[in-house]
Each structure stands twice: as C-alpha cells, then as structure tokens.
Amino acid sequence: MASSTPEQNRSPEVRRDPLNNQWVIFSPARAKRPYDFKSKSPQNASSNSGSSCPFCIGNEHECAPEIFRVPTDPKSDWKLRVIENLYPALSRAVEKDDDPRCETSCLGYSDRIVRGIGFHDVVIETPVHSVQLSDLDPREVGDVLLAHKKRIEQIKEYEFIKYVQVFKNHGASAGASMSHSHSQILALPVIPPTVSTRLCSTKEYFDQTGKCILCEVQPKDLLIDEAKHFVSIVPFAATFPFEIWIIPRDHSSHFHELDSEKAIDLGGLLKLMLRKLAAQLNNPPFNFMIQTSPLQVTDSQQLLYTHWFLQIVPQLSGVGGFEMGTGCYINLVFPEDAAKVLREVNIS
Amino acid sequence: MASSTPEQNRSPEVRRDPLNNQWVIFSPARAKRPYDFKSKSPQNASSNSGSSCPFCIGNEHECAPEIFRVPTDPKSDWKLRVIENLYPALSRAVEKDDDPRCETSCLGYSDRIVRGIGFHDVVIETPVHSVQLSDLDPREVGDVLLAHKKRIEQIKEYEFIKYVQVFKNHGASAGASMSHSHSQILALPVIPPTVSTRLCSTKEYFDQTGKCILCEVQPKDLLIDEAKHFVSIVPFAATFPFEIWIIPRDHSSHFHELDSEKAIDLGGLLKLMLRKLAAQLNNPPFNFMIQTSPLQVTDSQQLLYTHWFLQIVPQLSGVGGFEMGTGCYINLVFPEDAAKVLREVNIS
Ligand SMILES: Nc1ncnc2c1ncn2[C@@H]1O[C@H](COP(=O)(O)OP(=O)(O)O[C@H]2O[C@H](CO)[C@@H](O)[C@H](O)[C@H]2O)[C@@H](O)[C@H]1O
Numbered sequence: 098m099a100s101s102t103p104e105q106n107r108s109p110e111v112r113r114d115p116l117n118n119q120w121v122i123f124s125p126a127r128a129k130r131p132y133d134f135k136s137k138s139p140q141n142a143s144s145n146s147g148s149s150c151p152f153c154i155g156n157e158h159e160c161a162p163e164i165f166r167v168p169t170d171p172k173s174d175w176k177l178r179v180i181e182n183l184y185p186a187l188s189r190a191v192e193k194d195d196d197p198r199c200e201t202s203c204l205g206y207s208d209r210i211v212r213g214i215g216f217h218d219v220v221i222e223t224p225v226h227s228v229q230l231s232d233l234d235p236r237e238v239g240d241v242l243l244a245h246k247k248r249i250e251q252i253k254e255y256e257f258i259k260y261v262q263v264f265k266n267h268g269a270s271a272g273a274s275m276s277h278s279h280s281q282i283l284a285l286p287v288i289p290p291t292v293s294t295r296l297c298s299t300k301e302y303f304d305q306t307g308k309c310i311l312c313e314v315q316p317k318d319l320l321i322d323e324a325k326h327f328v329s330i331v332p333f334a335a336t337f338p339f340e341i342w343i344i345p346r347d348h349s350s351h352f353h354e355l356d357s358e359k360a361i362d363l364g365g366l367l368k369l370m371l372r373k374l375a376a377q378l379n380n381p382p383f384n385f386m387i388q389t390s391p392l393q394v395t396d397s398q399q400l401l402y403t404h405w406f407l408q409i410v411p412q413l414s415g416v417g418g419f420e421m422g423t424g425c426y427i428n429l430v431f432p433e434d435a436a437k438v439l440r441e442v443n444i445s
Numbered sequence: 446m447a448s449s450t451p452e453q454n455r456s457p458e459v460r461r462d463p464l465n466n467q468w469v470i471f472s473p474a475r476a477k478r479p480y481d482f483k484s485k486s487p488q489n490a491s492s493n494s495g496s497s498c499p500f501c502i503g504n505e506h507e508c509a510p511e512i513f514r515v516p517t518d519p520k521s522d523w524k525l526r527v528i529e530n531l532y533p534a535l536s537r538a539v540e541k542d543d544d545p546r547c548e549t550s551c552l553g554y555s556d557r558i559v560r561g562i563g564f565h566d567v568v569i570e571t572p573v574h575s576v577q578l579s580d581l582d583p584r585e586v587g588d589v590l591l592a593h594k595k596r597i598e599q600i601k602e603y604e605f606i607k608y609v610q611v612f613k614n615h616g617a618s619a620g621a622s623m624s625h626s627h628s629q630i631l632a633l634p635v636i637p638p639t640v641s642t643r644l645c646s647t648k649e650y651f652d653q654t655g656k657c658i659l660c661e662v663q664p665k666d667l668l669i670d671e672a673k674h675f676v677s678i679v680p681f682a683a684t685f686p687f688e689i690w691i692i693p694r695d696h697s698s699h700f701h702e703l704d705s706e707k708a709i710d711l712g713g714l715l716k717l718m719l720r721k722l723a724a725q726l727n728n729p730p731f732n733f734m735i736q737t738s739p740l741q742v743t744d745s746q747q748l749l750y751t752h753w754f755l756q757i758v759p760q761l762s763g764v765g766g767f768e769m770g771t772g773c774y775i776n777l778v779f780p781e782d783a784a785k786v787l788r789e790v791n792i793s
C-alpha cells in the first residue's frame with residue numbers, strides 16, 4: 098500500500114453544492130486504491146502535425162464557412178476565426194423566427210421532441226497548430242473571449258434560441274477530436290438541465306436572503322488568485338479534483354456583458370489558471386465551460402440573482418457507474434487542499 | 446469523408462427523457478467527423494492475470510472483511526462473496542441510529558455538509574478471474590442479483606441510510622480499477638440528485654394521470670427482448686448510444702422486492718443483453734446501475750409511482766465540455782435504430 102499524506106487520512110465528508118444542488122463525496126483515502134489494469138488510463142494521445150489540419154492558416158478552404166475573423170479585414174492574416182462546425186450537432190437555424198416545436202408528425206410524442214435546430218460553431222483560437230490557448234498573452238486570450246461574446250450577440254437575434262453553451266475541449270481524454278487549439282459554441286432551442294437547476298437554486302437563495310449567491314461567495318480558504326475584476330477559487334463542493342471557477346467580482350448575469358477591459362483581465366486570470374494546472378498536474382487534458390444565464394429573461398428579478406462564471410475542469414480520472422447512476426461524484430481532493438496547492442504552485 | 450448510412454442522414458432531433466427530465470440531442474451525422482489524435486480513444490487496457498488478484502479464490506486474506514458468501518457455509522467453496530471495500534468512499538457506519546448530520550464544527554457550513562458515513566461493499570461475482578458476468582448461467586446471474594438484494598435488506602436497518610446504489614464497472618474505460626468480475630454497493634446518507642429528479646417527475650406524471658410512468662411505457666419500436674417478468678428496451682431519449690433499460694413488467698418500487706424466480710428471469714435477460722452488446726459492439730466496456738427508490742417511503746403514494754429498473758450503458762465514446770456544462774448529451778444513434786440492431790444481432 099502506498100504511503101499516505103495527512104490529507105489522505107482525513108475522514109470522508111459529503112458536501113452539497115448549493116448552486117448546482119448536487120452532493121459530492123470527498124474521500125481522499127480512495128486515492129490509495131490499487132489499479133489492476135496494465136496501463137494506467139490513457140495518456141493523452143499525441144496529435145497529428147499541422148500539415149493536414151483544416152484549422153491551420155492556409156487550409157481555410159478545408160473548413161466549413163467562416164462567420165467572422167479577427168482582425169475583421171477578410172484580406173489580412175487572421176489571429177482567430179469563428180467558423181461553422183462541419184459536423185454540427187444541430188441543423189443550422191435559417192430564419193430568425195424559426196420555430197423548433199414539433200408538429201404532430203413526431204411519433205405522437207410531440208411534447209417530448211423539439212426539432213434539432215440551432216447553431217454549432219467552432220472558434221479557431223490561433224492560426225498556428227502548435228500554439229495553445231495558455232501560450233497567448235492576456236490580451237489575445239481576451240480576444241478569444243470577445244469572439245465568444247460577439248457570436249452570442251449575433252445568435253441572440255434568433256428568438257427561439259434559449260441558451261448558448263461556450264466550451265473548450267483540450268486533449269483527447271477531455272473529448273477533443275481536433276488537436277489544433279479551438280473552442281466551441283453550441284446554441285440550443287431548450288434550456289439545459291444544469292441551467293434550470295441553477296436558476297431554481299439561485300432564485301431560492303435570493304427569495305430567502307435578497308442576495309445573489311455568487312456575490313456572497315466567501316473565498317476564504319478556497320481562493321486561488323485574484324485579478325482586478327475576477328477571482329478564481331476552488332468551489333466548496335467541487336465535483337472534480339482541482340476544479341476551478343473564475344467568478345466576476347461585480348454582479349453580472351450574462352457572460353456577453355463582458356467589455357474589452359474585463360476581457361483582458363479575465364484573459365490574464367484564465368491564462369494563469371491554465372498554466373498553474375499544467376505545471377501542477379503535468380499538462381492535463383481539460384475542459385472549460387462558460388456558465389451563463391438563459392438568453393431570454395422571463396422573470397424581471399432574474400437579472401438580480403443570476404451570475405455567470407467560467408468553470409475549468411482538468412480531466413484526471415474517469416468516472417464509473419456510481420456517478421452515472423446517482424449524479425453524485427466522488428472527489429479525492431478536498432477543495433481547500435486543492436486551492437492551497439494551486440495558490441502556491443510556482444509557474445516561473 | 447466516410448460514406449454515410451441512411452440513418453446518418455437523418456436530421457437532428459432533441460428529445461426529452463420525462464423520467465430524468467433531461468434533453469438529449471440525436472445527431473447521427475456527427476459520427477462522420479474526423480479524429481485528429483494518433484490513437485483512437487483508449488483500448489480497454491488488458492488486465493493482470495489472476496495470480497495476484499485479491500478477488501480470486503484462495504486470496505481471501507488479501508481482502509477487506511467478508512460480509513457474507515454464497516453458499517453461506519463458511520467452510521465450503523464460495524460462488525460469490527460480498528466483502529467490505531478496502532478503500533471505501535464513505536466511513537463504515539457503526540450504529541443503526543448513527544446521525545450523519547454535522548455539528549457546528551463544520552466550518553460554519555453545517556447546512557451544506559453531511560458526515561461521510563455509510564457503506565461501500567464489493568460483490569465478487571465469481572471465484573475465477575477469467576469468468577465474466579455474462580459467462581454465468583441465468584441462475585448464477587440471478588444469485589448475484591439476490592446478493593445485492595440481501596445486502597440492501599441488511600443495510601436498510603440503518604435508518605439514516607437514504608439510498609443504496611448498486612452498480613457495476615466493467616473494463617478500464619468504464620472506470621473499473623479491478624478486472625476480476627465484481628459489482629459494488631454504495632449506501633448513502635443523502636438522496637442523490639438523479640433519484641430526487643426521478644421522484645419529482647414520476648410524481649408529476651402520477652398526479653396528472655393517476656398512473657406510473659414506467660408501467661405506461663409502450664416499447665413499440667424500442668423493444669429489444671422480453672422475458673416472463675421483464676422487458677428490455679432502448680429508452681426513447683437514451684442518453685448514450687445503445688443504452689438499455691430492463692424494466693419489470695409488474696409494478697414494483699424497490700429492486701429489493703425481487704424474488705428468486707424473478708431473479709433467474711432477470712438474470713437471463715441481463716445475460717442476453719450483455720452478450721448482445723459484446724457481440725455487436727466488440728466487447729465494449731460498460732456500466733450497469735440499478736435504479737431503485739429511496740429506502741424510506743415518505744409519501745404513501747410514492748409506492749404507486751416509483752418503479753425500479755436496471756440501466757446498462759456501453760462506454761463507446763467519452764464526453765466533452767458541452768455535456769459537462771449543460772447536462773445535455775449528444776447521442777449519435779437514434780434509439781429506434783439501436784433497438785433494431787440489438788433485436789436482430791445474432792449471438793449464437
Ligand atoms: N474541417 C472542419 N471544419 C469545421 N469544423 C470541423 C472541421 N473538422 C472538424 N470539425 C469540427 O471541429 C470540432 C472539434 O471539436 P472538439 O475537438 O472540441 O470535440 P468534438 O466536438 O469532436 O467532440 C467532443 O465534444 C463533444 C461536445 O462536448 C462531445 O459530444 C464529444 O463526445 C467529444 O468527443 C468537432 O465538433 C468537429 O465536428
């Protein structure tokens with residue numbers, strides 16, 4: 098049996114994440130269990146070189162159509178491009194007043210089917226295959242975030258779009274099928290479950306206290322770093338080891354309220370967090386997700402209690418039947434321990 | 446671009462699973478997207494041979510304590526054993542009237558912390574390292590299920606246990622750390638989110654219709670096979686490709702109502718489903734989860750609208766940031782297509 102650290106001897110605890118209304122089991126001692134399969138879970142597969150990559154500069158013709166580029170001049174070299182996903186999860190919406198509801202033809206289940214229309218775009222974050230998001234400088238990371246914002250503002254014109262999910266997959270075990278640095282934007286005709294749950298729990302907190310639950314977060318032991326407009330923390334009931342949330346200090350419901358100054362500030366903090374994860378966890382695969390609010394504001398108070406944030410999750414181990422069955426997660430690292438490590442990691 | 450089947454040309458559809466209140470995007474065309482990493486996602490790692498495996502017959506001394514065995518005679522050779530998990534996610538409960546609530550010492554977050562006590566057991570399904578669950582005959586698979594039942598009935602005596610999750614991880618990419626065939630039983634001091642959601646949605650359906658939603662399932666195009674007491678289907682809004690639910694025909698709230706005759710019947714159908722998945726999908730890693738009801742019945746009508754089932758999920762591809770962010774899933778295979786394939790697959 099491997100020798101254990103003091104943290105690993107701590108008794109298990111079950112914590113509730115009040116935002117996602119979810120229970121997480123913290124159980125550091127489980128980190129010691131043996132692994133009986135020959136190779137430990139997959140190394141991040143190495144990726145093809147850029148020569149045949151459609152996302153590389155010079156290969157634009159291999160991509161689905163461009164939506165816009167930065168800088169916007171179509172003749173100049175681009176620093177980033179927003180393009181249509183060639184294999185979209187949803188059919189592209191055509192009319193601003195498209196109606197995704199299903200006619201009676203839907204196998205008699207019309208209350209349970211919505212037509213699969215929306216938008217699914219890719220943001221190519223750099224023209225160069227070997228450059229990662231965390232290699233960009235804060236202003237350039239900010240430009241990627243502003244591209245997400247601009248695209249959301251375009252999509253917002255389509256009234257039937259209920260929610261826009263911005264996310265990034267980095268590395269094969271984080272789900273990426275393309276290795277060239279990119280993120281994705283998926284605009285949905287429904288409000289997804291995590292968002293409905295968050296709406297309910299933040300509303301409940303607001304009804305009880307008159308306050309926004311994320312404005313009230315007391316980082317205390319959970320703080321990693323701070324920037325002018327943002328703080329980064331490990332959430333109190335983090336679902337995954339070393340999960341990070343970057344939260345705007347000032348109350349803001351929608352990510353697309355981000356302005357240029359805040360984008361650079363956020364770009365710097367995001368870069369710092371990615372570099373810290375890479376240094377501490379040996380360049381792990383990761384995902385990030387922008388957790389924002391539904392586009393349409395149905396309840397006038399909604400703007401008072403919804404607060405967007407950016408969630409970063411390094412992919413360190415898979416999950417099993419317990420998590421699939423229950424929706425509860427087992428996290429082997431207490432958030433206060435992860436925060437301390439990330440606060441102190443040296444990334445000179 | 447690979448050539449596409451007629452199914453792959455079908456337009457995307459978004460379906461709601463009324464039981465889990467979850468949206469799933471069906472998007473077969475996405476199956477054609479390229480994969481840019483050198484090796485396709487991990488092969489199932491090969492496992493160690495049995496010589497050093499603590500779950501093998503003869504190595505009982507390397508295991509955490511036994512709870513019971515089948516046959517029960519401690520001197521006879523065993524066919525299956527239920528043992529304590531040596532690296533439990535929760536501390537073992539000691540007293541029947543233990544109270545997992547947190548005292549004020551809990552960092553001031555007492556409403557968000559529960560002590561991590563409960564039970565975490567392992568069911569070793571066979572004494573032989575190379576034997577898989579689907580190699581056992583229906584009666585032996587039934588014995589495994591009856592062992593789960595017996596253990597739940599023991600755990601039920603502990604009043605603070607709210608829910609018992611029975612699950613199986615098969616194969617490294619399904620999360621398994623041990624290759625010897627086994628399943629797990631995790632008894633929780635809280636009701637997990639999937640179960641609360643199911644309680645709400647089945648209650649709502651019952652309030653509206655006076656009926657149990659799972660008794661009302663019309664398998665139609667979604668049927669795979671039938672046994673005397675159970676049917677197997679692909680659910681209408683399956684979260685994962687080739688996901689299977691085995692549902693008792695007669696209304697039954699709790700898995701632990703299973704009797705010996707039904708256990709053999711279920712054993713046979715479970716075996717058949719596992720063999721069909723193995724034949725069709727090249728022996729994929731998989732999980733199964735027994736989806737039952739909370740141990741304590743708080744609302745007298747609860748027994749009328751809750752209906753247990755067994756969920757089987759082959760692990761064919763990972764997920765990415767979209768699923769983590771939204772809780773929505775993208776499934777590349779329409780359930781009616783998966784059901785047809787599984788109905789017809791030959792497992793002679
Ligand atoms: N020439 C081209 N022009 C335009 N677009 C192109 C293109 N070639 C490829 N693409 C698109 O580029 C995207 C690259 O995305 P990622 O690498 O982040 O993962 P992907 O979406 O494949 O799946 C991961 O993320 C999704 C969503 O989280 C999960 O469903 C899935 O399981 C996981 O593997 C793909 O969506 C692909 O369709």
Ligand SMILES: Nc1ncnc2c1ncn2[C@@H]1O[C@H](COP(=O)(O)OP(=O)(O)O[C@H]2O[C@H](CO)[C@@H](O)[C@H](O)[C@H]2O)[C@@H](O)[C@H]1O
Nearest residue numbers: 415416417418419499508509530531532614620621622623
């Ligand atoms: N000598 C011994 N005596 C008794 N017990 C022993 C033992 N040696 C090992 N064990 C236990 O045997 C169990 C084997 O379980 P699995 O192979 O199904 O996956 P595991 O629980 O490790 O994790 C998977 O399932 C869990 C729950 O879904 C996920 O959290 C996780 O990410 C995933 O890898 C382990 O829980 C281990 O603690």
